[in-house]
Amino acid sequence: MSYEMIAIFMFASMMLMLMTGQRVFGAIGGVAAVAALTLWGTGGSDIPFSSAMKLMKWYPLLTLPMFIFMGYVLSESKIADDLYKMFHVWMGPLNGGLAIGTIGLMVLVSAMNGLSVAGMAIGATIALPELLRRGYDKKMVTGVIQAGSSLGILVPPSVVLVLYAMIARQPVGQLWLAGVVPGLMMAAMFIIYIVIRCKLNPALGPALPVEERNHSMSEKLALLRAGLLPIVIFFAMMIPFVNGWTSLVESSAIGALTAFLAAVVKRRMTREVFENSVRNTLLISCMFMWIILAALGFGAVFDGLGAVRAIDNLFTEQLGLDPWMILILMQLSFLIMGTFLDDTAMLVIVAPLYVPLVKMLGFDLIWYGVLYTITTQIAYMTPPFGYNLFLMRAMAPKEITLKDIYGSILPFVLVMILALALIMIFPQIALWLPEYVYAR
Numbered sequence: 001m002s003y004e005m006i007a008i009f010m011f012a013s014m015m016l017m018l019m020t021g022q023r024v025f026g027a028i029g030g031v032a033a034v035a036a037l038t039l040w041g042t043g044g045s046d047i048p049f050s051s052a053m054k055l056m057k058w059y060p061l062l063t064l065p066m067f068i069f070m071g072y073v074l075s076e077s078k079i080a081d082d083l084y085k086m087f088h089v090w091m092g093p094l095n096g097g098l099a100i101g102t103i104g105l106m107v108l109v110s111a112m113n114g115l116s117v118a119g120m121a122i123g124a125t126i127a128l129p130e131l132l133r134r135g136y137d138k139k140m141v142t143g144v145i146q147a148g149s150s151l152g153i154l155v156p157p158s159v160v161l162v163l164y165a166m167i168a169r170q171p172v173g174q175l176w177l178a179g180v181v182p183g184l185m186m187a188a189m190f191i192i193y194i195v196i197r198c199k200l201n202p203a204l205g206p207a208l209p210v211e212e213r214n215h216s217m218s219e220k221l222a223l224l225r226a227g228l229l230p231i232v233i234f235f236a237m238m239i240p241f242v243n244g245w246t247s248l249v250e251s252s253a254i255g256a257l258t259a260f261l262a263a264v265v266k267r268r269m270t271r272e273v274f275e276n277s278v279r280n281t282l283l284i285s286c287m288f289m290w291i292i293l294a295a296l297g298f299g300a301v302f303d304g305l306g307a308v309r310a311i312d313n314l315f316t317e318q319l320g321l322d323p324w325m326i327l328i329l330m331q332l333s334f335l336i337m338g339t340f341l342d343d344t345a346m347l348v349i350v351a352p353l354y355v356p357l358v359k360m361l362g363f364d365l366i367w368y369g370v371l372y373t374i375t376t377q378i379a380y381m382t383p384p385f386g387y388n389l390f391l392m393r394a395m396a397p398k399e400i401t402l403k404d405i406y407g408s409i410l411p412f413v414l415v416m417i418l419a420l421a422l423i424m425i426f427p428q429i430a431l432w433l434p435e436y437v438y439a440r
Contacts, residue, residue, distance in 0.1 A: 006035070006039070010031055010032075010035050010298075010301070011353075013031050014027055014028055014031045014298075017030065017031065025287075025290040025291045025293070025294040026294075028291075028294040028295060028297075028298050029290075029293065029294030029297055029298070031298065032047070032294065032297040032298040032300075032301050033047075033297065035301050036297070036300075036301050039301070047297050047300045047301060050300065051293055051296035051297045051300060052293055054296060055166075055289065055292055055293055055296065058166060059249060061162070061166065061289075061292075062249045062252070063157065063162060063172065063248055063249055063251075063252040064159060064162055064285055064288060064289075065281050065282075065285040066249075066252035066253055066255065066256040067157040067159065067252050067255065067256070068159065068280070068281045068284050068285060069256045069259075069277060069278070069281040070233075070237075070252075070255045070256045070258075070259040072276065072277040072280050072281055073256075073259045073260055073263055073269075073273070073277045074230055074233070074259050074262075074263075075109075076273040076276050076277050077262075077263040077266070077268035077269060077273050078268060079229060079230060079259075079262065079263065079266070079268070082223075082229065083104075083105050083108055083109075083230060085223055086223045086224055086228070087100075087101025087102070087104055087105055088101060088130070089219075089220055089223050090220065090223075090224070091104075093207050093208060094207060095198040095199065095202045095205050095206065095207050096194045096195060096197070096198030096204070096205030097205070097207060097208075098127075098130070098131055098134060098136065098205070098208075099131065099136065099140065099141060099144045099194045099198070099205050100191050100194055100195070102123060102127045102131065102141070102144050102145065102148060103144065103147075103148050103187055103190050103191055103194070104187075105123065105126075105127060105148070106123060106145075106148030106149060106151055106152075106187075107148075107151055107155060107183070107184070107187050108230050108231060108234075109123075109152070120145065120146070120149035120152075120392065120395065123144075123145035123148060123149055124145060124392065124395035124396060127141075127145060128141060128142070128145055128395075128396065128397075129397070131144075132397070132399070134206065134208070135206050136204065136205050136206070137203070137204040137205070138399065138400050138404055138408075139404050139407055139408040140194075140197065140204050140205065140408065141408075142392060142396065142400055142404060142405055142408040142409075143408035143409050143410075143411065143412045144190070144194065144412075145392070146381055146389075146392055146405075146408070146409055146412065147190055147381070147409070147412035147415070147416070148187075148190065150186075150377035150378075150380065150381065150416065151183050151186060151187060153373050153376070153377065154179045154182060154183040154186070154370070154373050154374065154377070155179060155180065155183035155184075156176035156177070156179055156180060156238070157176060157252070157255070158175075158176060158179055158373070159284075159288065160347070160373060161175045161176060161179060161369060161373065162288075163288060163291070163292060163295075163347060164347060164351075164369045164372065164373075165369075166292050166296075167292070167295055167296070167299065167347065167351040167355060168351065168355045168365050168368075168369065170365050170366055170369065171366075172248055173241065173248050173434075173438075174366050174434040174438060175366055175369050175370075175434075177242075177433045177434040177437055178366050178367065178369065178370050178430045178431060178433065178434050179369075179370055179373065179430070180433055181429055181430065181432065181433055182370050182374065182419065182423055182429055182430050185419060185422075185429065186374075186415070186416065186419045189415050189418070189419055190412065190415060193411060193412070193415055197411075229262055233255060233258045233259050233262060234255070236254060236255070236258050237251050237252070237254050237255035237258065238251065240254065242437055295347075295351060299351060323361040323362060323363070326357070326361060327358070327361065327363065327371075327424075330350075330354055330357075330358075331371065331375045331420075333350070334346060334350075334372070334375040334376055334379050335375065335378060335379045335382060336379075346376055346379075347372065347376075355368075364427065364431065366430070366431065366434060367423075367427045367430050367431055370423060370430040371420065371423065371424065374416060374419065374420045374423070375420060377416065378413055378416050378417060378420065381409045381412070381413055381416075382409075382413065389402075389405055389406065389409070392405050393405055
């Protein structure tokens with residue numbers, strides 16, 4: 001059997017195992033292990049061992065449990081709830097103001113946690129019931145929460161970008177900085193859409209009644225101070241890193257410690273909060289480490305087969321496609337896979353093929369990491385089987401039907417596609433900040 005056919009057989013086997021409901025790391029790592037032992041005999045056992053050593057020696061991986069712990073502390077101690085109260089009071093007098101505040105909440109939750117699922121959970125449990133109670137259109141607010149949660153894997157500290165950095169062998173710090181401007185740009189585009197939509201039809205997002213706006217300035221400032229605490233934590237962590245005073249790992253430790261101290265000072269660090277935060281941190285961190293280990297093993301087998309060179313030859317020599325056409329086809333494949341896989345699974349499945357291929361085609365791997373994150377989030381929200389659609393169905397109240405959820409997402413998907421196109425046409429949107437910071 002040719003190496004190309006072996007590579008295709010491996011890929012097909014892995015997809016089949018995933019479709020039968022196997023765990024991601026088990027499907028990917030199992031196929032890699034069987035292929036390695038079949039191709040190279042007992043010598044193939046060196047591949048997972050070598051991958052494990054790479055994983056254990058990768059110093060930036062220490063940021064993963066730090067940032068996950070920071071996010072869970074802020075969430076479990078209800079500091080994230082203060083954010084929404086702040087937005088509720090300050091933005092409520094505007095038409096669509098609470099929806100705009102929800103986008104702001106999602107951006108800050110993303111900066112606290114780095115996981116899109118966390119943003120979805122907080123938005124669905126805190127913001128959604130309040131928006132519905134205030135008479136907001138259920139389709140619009142459902143779309144707002146799904147779209148806002150998509151910022152979770154783009155705005156730093158993105159956990160998924162840490163995984164991409166490991167697989168693509170790129171600096172985590174540069175990837176995080178590359179996600180800042182695109183993430184804020186997408187948030188701004190969502191807000192502009194909400195403002196225009198509520199201007200044209202105020203009934204979609206009514207302003208708060210006058211009697212509920214009667215807060216004294218001292219009350220507003222107190223809420224502002226409480227709500228801005230997560231922003232202070234974020235800047236306490238990022239400013240030393242951006243200025244080169246601390247390493248990435250040291251900054252993550254500052255973030256985790258500052259969040260812990262904030263919960264202690266506010267007298268919210270109970271035994272239950274601490275146990276839940278530590279337990280969830282351990283679960284998520286172990287899950288990601290198993291997935292990275294499996295992906296590295298699978299990638300090593302693919303490299304040994306020369307599959308990437310064969311695919312590059314197929315696209316460029318035999319089919320005569322130019323690099324941009326190949327890149328667009330790759331992005332379309334993410335949209336298809338996103339109907340039944342999550343972002344982590346998509347990355348570890350195609351990374352052994354796509355990342356080296358992108359490099360061969362002459363594209364910047366930092367820029368491509370941003371394209372990947374946006375495309376996978378679009379895929380998450382694309383019917384019929386988008387991952388976020390079913391998460392929302394599980395968390396939303398009964399009055400919101402699956403039809404409402406499907407109908408809510410179209411305008412936000414179009415906004416995200418526009419953002420993706422802008423970043424593809426103007427790569428400096430993503431690359432300007434990391435180039436500026438690292439040049440200093």
